[in-house]
Amino acid sequence: MESMEIDSDKVQQRKQSNYSYLDERFEIQKEMYRGQQYSQIYFARLHLMRTLLYSFAPTWKPHLPVCKVLGLEEGKECIIVGTLFKHMKLKPCVLDEYSKERSVTPLVKPHNFMHPDDNLILEDESGRVKLGGSALSPAIYVTGVVVALHGKETSAGEFFVEDVLEAGLPPQIERPLDLQEDKYVLLLSGLCIGSTSSNPLQFQLLVDHITGHLGDDEEIGLASQIVHVVIAGNSVEFPRKLFTGQNLASKDQSTLYEPIKELDIMLNQVRKYITNTQKPKCVLTNLIHRPFSFAQPLNRCLFPGSAPYNTFRSCTNPHSFDVDNIRFLGTSGQNIDDLEKYSEAESKLDFVERTLRWRHLAPTAPNTLGCYPFTDRDPFLIETCPHVYFVGNQDKYDNRLLKGSEGQLVRLICIPKFCETGIAVAVNLRNLECHTISFSTQIS
Incomplete structure (x- = not known):
């Protein structure tokens, strides 16, 4: 030195x-880009994070069964694990670029694309379900986060969330x-x-x-x-x-x-x-x-x-x-x-x-x-x-x-x-x- x-x-x-x-x-x-799909990243993410969250489930809610989205039953409490998707009204779309060229009125580009009507959806390999309840705030979560949810399916087909489990800090x-x-x-x-x-x-x-x-x-x-x-x-x-x-x-x-x-x-x-x-x-x-x-x-x-x-x-x-x-x-x-x-x-x-x-x-x-x-x-x-x-x-x-x-x-x-x-x-x-x-x- x-x-x-x-x-x-x-x-x-x-x-x-x-x-x-x-x-x-x-x-x-x-x-390499030819033939590669971004879905593979989500599959790998869900596989590893679900294995981790499954291992936490017996300690978190030992009395509840773990289900897939397709296996949900109305009124039956359970735990589901999947990837969140956030539906946003103001999220930019690639078609906006096309409409911008055709429209005289300039498009608004806000710093933040949040809207009160935003909602969350959970999906796994079997399907997806819309989430309800106040335990999971759309203002905090974004598309791509993998979580475990405790709740039950309602008559409207939504999954009413009662509690949320995140992975937490790693070792x-x-x-x-x-x-x-x-x-x-x-x-x-x-x-x-x-x-x-x-x-x-x-x-x-x-x-x-x-x-x-x-x-x-x-x-x-x-x-x-x-x-x-x-x-x-x-x-x-x-x-x-x-x-x-x-x-x-x-x-x-x-x-x-x-x-x-x-x-x-x-x-x-x-x-x-x-x-x-x-x-x-x-x-x-x-x-x-x-x-x-x-x-x-x-x-x-x-x-x-x-x-x-x-x-x-x-x-x-x-x-x-x-x-x-x-x-x-x-x-x-x-x-x-x-x-x-x-x-x-x-x-x-x-x-x-x-x-x-x-x-x-x-x-x-x-x-x-x-x-x-x-x-x-x-x-x-x-x-x-x-x-x-x-x-x-x-x-x-x-x-x-x-x-x-x-x-x-x-x-x-x-x-x-x-x-x-x-x-x-x-x-x-x-x-x-x-x-x-x-x-x-x-x-x-």
């Missing part, structure tokens, strides 16, 4: 850490308690290099802080404790005027590459001061804004300055990794932004917490959130509870310490857009506490 030379008399040694890459399940080994690997010193993972997102809102000086201040060239001795000492940097999405932004559907001229192609080139230069500066000659321990993770789960590791040729070094890694979106046996899981924010369109909550952290309790990173994929049509699995199921769960590109910073029924302890973090706020988030591996580091170029 290279040292950070501050002056001729003082040398600050950067701390060491162990790193493990855990993104294999999100990677597409052999990309968590034991958090190491022998970490005696402070080490930090730095989380940031929304650099938006190439956009009008991007501030190169602000990003340079961040780089100077990480590399130990900014602040007094105390600040430099804190910088030496940063062992891992995650850039969680929207790192670059391209001029919209270039995307006209036509082939790009050579001049436009050069303009298109400029934001990536600038990002590579910045990352290379950090790379020089977070180095190591063995296996990757201090890694720069870069999630550039692309559709959810289509964001496979970006080709290393895009980063000629940074990619040759083992301290740089381009990863998938979502992204999972261990640092000193502390499990991190995160996305660049599209899964939470999509939940906000089709359900309601008091804060973004409520959406983040729901995905953990549903044990699914993106329940709305592939219904309203684009993803690759996996045929053999649903990679977004959360089988192991992380210690830190982060989402990028949010409007403001927020965090919460979530405690599970089996002793799980999870730090939930909303990372704000750096280009708008100048804020990065530092997470302490020793105790999961976090704080913000703010960079401003404004003169008071």
Whole structure:
């Protein structure tokens, strides 16, 4: 590990850490679209989640039988397990794009598509049934969530829900308690290099802080404790005027590459001061804004300055990794932004917490959130509870310490857009506490 030379008399040694890459399940080994159907993801999701919920049923409602939708009998209480479908009046339809071209009146595009008349339907392989009662709120749930329901069929053919069972937080690997010193993972997102809102000086201040060239001795000492940097999405932004559907001229192609080139230069500066000659321990993770789960590791040729070094890694979106046996899981924010369109909550952290309790990173994929049509699995199921769960590109910073029924302890973090706020988030591996580091170029 290279040292950070501050002056001729003082040398600050950067701390060491162990790193493990855990993104294999999100990677597409052999990309193919012909003949593949999105139904396979739902089948895989229902199969695994139903097996789990069935195992909870004897403890939850030991006196009730478990039925399929097709086996429901009027007035007979039972438990059914299936995938929720949310019928929404305001949900955008592909035909709206056609009508927009034909109509003089512009279509309204609300931020949230909720309506008081929305209702929920539960379906399994045998059939589907409309849900009634107040125990299951359409405002909270979205299409794609697998739940167990206690209730009975009414004379109107609805299933009146009396109680709901979610999967809850998954099991968590034991958090190491022998970490005696402070080490930090730095989380940031929304650099938006190439956009009008991007501030190169602000990003340079961040780089100077990480590399130990900014602040007094105390600040430099804190910088030496940063062992891992995650850039969680929207790192670059391209001029919209270039995307006209036509082939790009050579001049436009050069303009298109400029934001990536600038990002590579910045990352290379950090790379020089977070180095190591063995296996990757201090890694720069870069999630550039692309559709959810289509964001496979970006080709290393895009980063000629940074990619040759083992301290740089381009990863998938979502992204999972261990640092000193502390499990991190995160996305660049599209899964939470999509939940906000089709359900309601008091804060973004409520959406983040729901995905953990549903044990699914993106329940709305592939219904309203684009993803690759996996045929053999649903990679977004959360089988192991992380210690830190982060989402990028949010409007403001927020965090919460979530405690599970089996002793799980999870730090939930909303990372704000750096280009708008100048804020990065530092997470302490020793105790999961976090704080913000703010960079401003404004003169008071």
